[in-house]
Every structure is written in structure tokens, then in C-alpha cells.
Amino acid sequence: MIAAVDPWPLVAAVVVVGAVAGRTLRRRRRRGHPVAPAPAPVALPEVLVETAEPRPTLPEPEVDLAERLGRSRGVFDRLRGLTSTAVGPEQLALVEEVLLRSDVGVATTGAVLHELQEGAPAGLTAAVRAALRAALVSERSLRIDADPGRVAVWLFVGVNGVGKTTTIGKIATREVHEGRQVILAAGDTFRAAAADQLGQWAERSGADLVRAHEGADPGSVVHDAIGRAASRGADLVLADTAGRRASSTNLLDELAKVRRVADRGPGQVLETLLVVDATTGQNALSQAREFLAAAAVTGIVLTKLDGTARGGIVVAIERELGIPVKFVGVGEGPHDLIPFDPDAFVASLLEA
Numbered sequence: 001m002i003a004a005v006d007p008w009p010l011v012a013a014v015v016v017v018g019a020v021a022g023r024t025l026r027r028r029r030r031r032g033h034p035v036a037p038a039p040a041p042v043a044l045p046e047v048l049v050e051t052a053e054p055r056p057t058l059p060e061p062e063v064d065l066a067e068r069l070g071r072s073r074g075v076f077d078r079l080r081g082l083t084s085t086a087v088g089p090e091q092l093a094l095v096e097e098v099l100l101r102s103d104v105g106v107a108t109t110g111a112v113l114h115e116l117q118e119g120a121p122a123g124l125t126a127a128v129r130a131a132l133r134a135a136l137v138s139e140r141s142l143r144i145d146a147d148p149g150r151v152a153v154w155l156f157v158g159v160n161g162v163g164k165t166t167t168i169g170k171i172a173t174r175e176v177h178e179g180r181q182v183i184l185a186a187g188d189t190f191r192a193a194a195a196d197q198l199g200q201w202a203e204r205s206g207a208d209l210v211r212a213h214e215g216a217d218p219g220s221v222v223h224d225a226i227g228r229a230a231s232r233g234a235d236l237v238l239a240d241t242a243g244r245r246a247s248s249t250n251l252l253d254e255l256a257k258v259r260r261v262a263d264r265g266p267g268q269v270l271e272t273l274l275v276v277d278a279t280t281g282q283n284a285l286s287q288a289r290e291f292l293a294a295a296a297v298t299g300i301v302l303t304k305l306d307g308t309a310r311g312g313i314v315v316a317i318e319r320e321l322g323i324p325v326k327f328v329g330v331g332e333g334p335h336d337l338i339p340f341d342p343d344a345f346v347a348s349l350l351e352a
């Protein structure tokens, strides 16, 4: 259960004072006393903090990647288990068709075909597997240890509906399980429901939540969350941001501002993760490009890979944007996020 700590004593005080004042006023009116003007309403605090209660940690369930990527795996059916070492026009045409259907992209498909022309001594499936693996060579470590005296911040950006809030919930689950003290910053102040949604994830994961009212300045919410993390010695702030604004220019300006605020004082932005929805295919690429310059992105989270047959988009995104894919989302539950492992990914598509 989550207890709202800071505001409620004040709210209770306001209610009690209001009730007493109301009774006195009614008595005065009855006795014919002049009625004093109503006092100005007492403002509620801008920022609300919800503190999670400690909970026992349960073992993390294993996710079966091949099963979650079942639809994408289906596209590779015709390329699985081919042990023939012959590489002729027929085999090349088959490989090309499968890779393009899976959305690997024209550039990577060309590179794979080029490699295959060198021959396939271990069989065609093994050769495709090796060539795809060779396309995923980014350095994808995650920075989580801030400098001494500073607080690690991970910022999540991306257009609306891609899965930012859900991804934060999943990462909070993972990091709390690792023994870290995590604070979620509800930097999506565009609509009140966004903070409520993040609040549910805070409760589920055992993280604290810092939120403000709808329309509040996102930078100040993130700033307050970092301040709270610094004073409590918390390990990590996960900052949610809005996926929409009046215009995309406003959104990108706002993200740049949030990033500057988050990287000041004790805050140290160690990861800016661009969340991208795999089911939007090649559109995801053009969306992603818009964010890259504005937000100094350090990694991609590719969500909803369970919901597409075009899982090859992982390869296209990483190669064409030049940004490593660091996590993949494979479902809506708290454990359905996997640090991206190219070996496991390629195996899940091509292993028998």
C-alpha cells in the first residue's frame, strides 16, 4: 500500500479549520453579527510524494524469448534448419525475401546477402545467423553508478503511446528487485491520468513517486524528485515525460529543458532512453530521428516486440540510427522487459 505522506496532515488541518470556521460563521449569522469576508483558500502543496512500503522480493520469472517473439519467428520459418552449404540465386532470393518481410531493412539485407556470397560452409541458416549477429555490434552497457554525491537519473522520452510509462514500471520492478532505492518522477504533467498510471507502477514495484498537479512544469517535478533522492540517499530516479504537446517543436524544446534541469546540482543524467514502438515498423525510425538531436539519446527501448511479426526492426533501428538497443519490451507485465542480448535475439528467430 502507498501512503501519501506530505500533503495529508495539511489537508486534514484545512478540513478541520474549515469545519470549525463554518460552524462559527453560521452561529454569527444567526446572532446577526457582521460577516467577515471569507479567508483566502489555503493552497495545497504543489508536489506530492508517495512513499512505497517495503515488500518481500519474489524471484524474477524467466521470459521465454522465442515464445514471446513467436510472430517474428514465424517469418523466419523458411530459413530455419537449412544445412545445405549451397548459396545460389534461389537461396539468396529466399534470404532477401525473409529479411525484408521481417523489416530488417534494405541496408542490412544487402550486407547479409553480400556476406552470404562468401559462402556458407556451416549451412545457410548458420550463415544468416552469423551475418545478422554481425550487424548488432553496439556497446550496450547501462550506466547506473553516478559520481560520488550525485544521483543517477534515467530519462524516458518518445511519442505518446509507445510504452514509456510501462517501461519505467518494468525497470523500477527490476531495479528494486536488485536492491536499489528508486524514485519515479511523474514528468508527464500533460494529463493527470499519466501520474496516476505511474503511481500504480510505483505501488506495484515498491518505488517512491514524486508527482505534481496537471499542467505543472515537468522540469520542477524532476528537480524535486532528484532533491528527494539526494536527501534520502536513493540510488536512481526514473523520469517519465509527456509524449505530446501542442506541437512537436514544443515537445522537443521541453525535453531539452527537462534534461538540462535533471543534469544540474546533484542530478546526473546517465541514460536518456528513447522508447520506440516496434509495431509501427519503419515509421518508428522517422519518429526516432526527430528525438535524437533534441534529447541526446543514449539508448533505445524497443517495446511491443511480442505484438509484431516484424521483429527485424531491432536491427534496422540500431544500424540506421547508430544508437544501441538496450531493452526490448515483450509484454505488458512487470517482468516483460529484457536487456537486449543479440545472441539470444538471433537464436530465438533462427534456432530450431
Ligand SMILES: Nc1nc2c(ncn2[C@@H]2O[C@H](COP(=O)(O)OP(=O)(O)OP(=O)(O)O)[C@@H](O)[C@H]2O)c(=O)[nH]1
Residues within 6 Å of the ligand: 158, 159, 160, 161, 162, 163, 164, 165, 166, 167, 188, 194, 242, 243, 244, 303, 304, 305, 306, 307, 328, 329, 330, 331, 332, 336
Ligand atoms: N504487448 C505489449 N504492450 C506494451 C508493451 N509496452 C507497453 N505496452 C502497452 O502499450 C500501451 C501504452 O503504454 P504506455 O506506457 O501508457 O505508453 P506511454 O508512452 O507512456 O504513452 P503516453 O503517456 O500517452 O505518452 C499500454 O497499454 C501498455 O500496456 C510491450 O512491450 N508489449
Ligand SMILES: [Mg+2]
Residues within 6 Å of the ligand: 164, 165, 166, 188, 194, 240
Ligand atoms: Mg505515459
